[in-house]
Amino acid sequence: MSFLFGPVNSRRLGRSLGVDLIPHKTCTFDCLYCEVGATTHLTTERRAYQVEDIIRELTESLPVLEGALDAVTLAGSGEPTLNLGMGEIIAAVKTLTSVPVAVLTNGSLLYQPEVRRGLQRADLVLPSLDTVKEDTFRRLNRPHPNLTLEGHLFGLFALRREFLGQFWLEIMVLKGHNDSEAELALLKEVIARLAPDRVQLNTAVRPVAEKSAQPLSPEELEAVAVFLGGRVEVIASFDRPAQPGVGLGDQEFLAILARRPMTVRHLAQALGLPPQQVEVRLGRLRDRGLIVGDRYQNEVFYRCHPSASGQ
Ligand code: SF4
The missing domain is CATH 1.10.10.10 (Winged helix-like DNA-binding domain superfamily/Winged helix DNA-binding domain)
Incomplete structure (x- = not known):
């Protein structure tokens, strides 16, 4: 099985090689809006998932692809911090290339010091925070019972304090779930204290796990950005012009479509x-x-x- 997908022109990261650290839909959350589908393995147990195989594939591919990349992105079809070998994999990428390493995470395990330590060598971490209300958190992100919003916030603030790289916060806003003025006012207050380098707004622009996860219109999302103020940007659509592609075979197409529609x-x-x-x-x-x-x-x-x- 291939752990790499792309390179693709990512909305945020430029030409990005994706690295999938986790078996399909192994996650700490089961978000209503998940593009990959319902979580089939809801867990908080960190395990070493095929670390040597992932590093071997990176070692073979990165020297060939390096000139065509803006980022190596740890992400995929589950929560990457569940892989106990994440720090080792980041360290391996750093020895193979000078291309920046980004990690997309739901942020749920950042309350654990060893998870934050594993991220230290990354250049950019993009954690999520969709709400600061416990009931909305439970309804929208449907976390593992071991997880709390309090722990989630603790982890975000701890990483922000300790991490020397870029910290971009992603917020998924859904119609009728977390788009009320009361919700957003609470979120705004927490964002002001967290002071991420960037805040990026998204909505359900692709097929999602549950029909109740409905997107905001572009105008509504812009209004949320204005309401939140500061360094908030909308990322809910592609904003980069196409760049010349590298030759991808059927397997590479399938690897991309296996991760998101x-x-x-x-x-x-x-x-x-x-x-x-x-x-x-x-x-x-x-x-x-x-x-x-x-x-x-x-x-x-x-x-x-x-x-x-x-x-
Ligand atoms: S959106 Fe991310 S965090 Fe939420 S269930 Fe899907 S993979 Fe997990």
Whole structure:
């Protein structure tokens, strides 16, 4: 199995090579808005998931890809900090390349000092915080019973104090869940104390785990950004022009679609390929039963067929 996906043109990180540290949908949360689907293994137990295999694949691939990358991003289809080998993997990447290392995390395990220590050599950490109300936290993020909002906030503040790299906070805003003025006013107060380098707003622009997770319109999301003030930006759509793609085979396409559903437009932008070329490729994969397409918000999103992704 490949642990690497891309490189893709990421909205935030430029041309990014994704590294999936965790088995499919092994997570501490089961968010309503998860693009990867429902969490099948809800856990807080950290384990060493295939650390040597991941490092071996990075060692083989990074020297070839280095010139084409803006970032190496630890992320994927679950919570990367659940991998006990995360710090070792970050250290290995740092010996292989000077490309910055970013970690996308839901932030739930940052209350543990060893998790924060493991992140120290990363260049950029992008944790999430969708609400500062316990009931909304339980409803929206559906965390493992071991987790509390208090612990989540503690971990974010501790990492902010200790971590020397960039700290970008991501907030997913959903209609009717965490978009009320009362919710946002509480969040604003916590953000002011946390003082992240950036705050990035997202909404459910792709197919999500639960139908109740509905997106805000672009205007509504902009209004939330204005309300929160400061260094807040909307990241809910691609904002980078396509760049020339590197040659990706069917397996690389499938590796991307196994991690998140994407439209022809998204794939064309992410891979820097003409939409017609992407359509031909998707048609071939669909005919072979390797991907499926579902309509969401008036667009067709393609995802890996469960039997092809080993889910
Ligand atoms: S959105 Fe992230 S944190 Fe939430 S369930 Fe999905 S993988 Fe886990």
